[in-house]
Amino acid sequence: MSLVITNLSKTFDGVPALDRVSLVLNDGVIYGLFGRNGAGKSTLMAAIANRIVPSGGSITLDGANALDNERAQERIYLVNETLPFLMAHSLNGFFRDEERFYGGFDWALAARMLAAFDIDPVAKYGSLSLGSRMIARLIAALCVPVDVLLLDEPVLGLDAVNRELFYRFLLEAYAERPRTIVISTHIIDEIAHVIEHAIILEEGQVFDDFAVDRVARRAAELTGPADVVEEYAAGRWMPVMQRHSLGAMVELTVRGEVDAADLPEGVTARPLGLQEYCVRLTSSYAQASAEWSRRDGIEV
Numbered sequence: 001m002s003l004v005i006t007n008l009s010k011t012f013d014g015v016p017a018l019d020r021v022s023l024v025l026n027d028g029v030i031y032g033l034f035g036r037n038g039a040g041k042s043t044l045m046a047a048i049a050n051r052i053v054p055s056g057g058s059i060t061l062d063g064a065n066a067l068d069n070e071r072a073q074e075r076i077y078l079v080n081e082t083l084p085f086l087m088a089h090s091l092n093g094f095f096r097d098e099e100r101f102y103g104g105f106d107w108a109l110a111a112r113m114l115a116a117f118d119i120d121p122v123a124k125y126g127s128l129s130l131g132s133r134m135i136a137r138l139i140a141a142l143c144v145p146v147d148v149l150l151l152d153e154p155v156l157g158l159d160a161v162n163r164e165l166f167y168r169f170l171l172e173a174y175a176e177r178p179r180t181i182v183i184s185t186h187i188i189d190e191i192a193h194v195i196e197h198a199i200i201l202e203e204g205q206v207f208d209d210f211a212v213d214r215v216a217r218r219a220a221e222l223t224g225p226a227d228v229v230e231e232y233a234a235g236r237w238m239p240v241m242q243r244h245s246l247g248a249m250v251e252l253t254v255r256g257e258v259d260a261a262d263l264p265e266g267v268t269a270r271p272l273g274l275q276e277y278c279v280r281l282t283s284s285y286a287q288a289s290a291e292w293s294r295r296d297g298i299e300v
């Protein structure tokens, strides 16, 4: 399976929500899709699942146009905040509908998940709490035999215990049958152990795209005497993402890999975690430094 997105754009009333997004989503990889509010994450997922019509660009699944193509869309499943027609359905009825449309359903996994989350399968969807409604839809998502699963803020409304439980089931279902999964969330630390690859959107464009196990090489926080740290970062053309002055000392977050053996005396380097990196990259400091690096043609 290969899902290729090329120059995908979407404007709403002339305002771009997606601006020439190009990405390749590979078989059996779990992606995290991150970015600030309004960055374009939901629009991107809705476009892949054919829920909105793009203004330009293309999406192909194994080489065939994925848009307006029922055979391709049967292989793609989106969970997002909209699905109002479900209110009068029982969960079992909803699962049967999904089984008919997607050509299969893992009833054993659904039964185990319903029991673990303590949800009655004959309950009407509309009678469930907000969190339980989302869980019901996530159960359906893990039980249909699709190749591409798009989960737009899947844990919104779930308490911490249920969030952890859901990610455990997701990994179990994935281990049983690997598939491509894209998860967008603002609680990034919670899925750092779940995802393999991160995609960061900013103002409708792909801002960064990297393997999660390499995040420590993308940025570091340098601490030490201000003049020494600033000279070190400038000498290596490292774009500055964030600066905190502490008297004569400075804490400088820079993009790029720091070699500990190469650090001047008195300077320490701390690699950033995934959430720290995403937050600092998409902060206004980051935008300024990215602009600076683009102007000077620096690849980081």
Ligand SMILES: Nc1ncnc2c1ncn2[C@@H]1O[C@H](COP(=O)(O)OP(=O)(O)OP(=O)(O)O)[C@@H](O)[C@H]1O
Pocket (backbone or CB within 6 Å): 012, 013, 016, 017, 035, 036, 037, 038, 039, 040, 041, 042, 043, 044
């Ligand atoms: N139906 C719509 N009509 C008009 N503008 C829209 C519509 N849907 C999205 N937008 C706009 O498109 C941009 C991207 O929105 P989108 O919901 O994709 O962002 P997001 O990254 O998912 O944000 P969040 O993290 O807040 O959910 C925003 O400026 C939003 O206001």
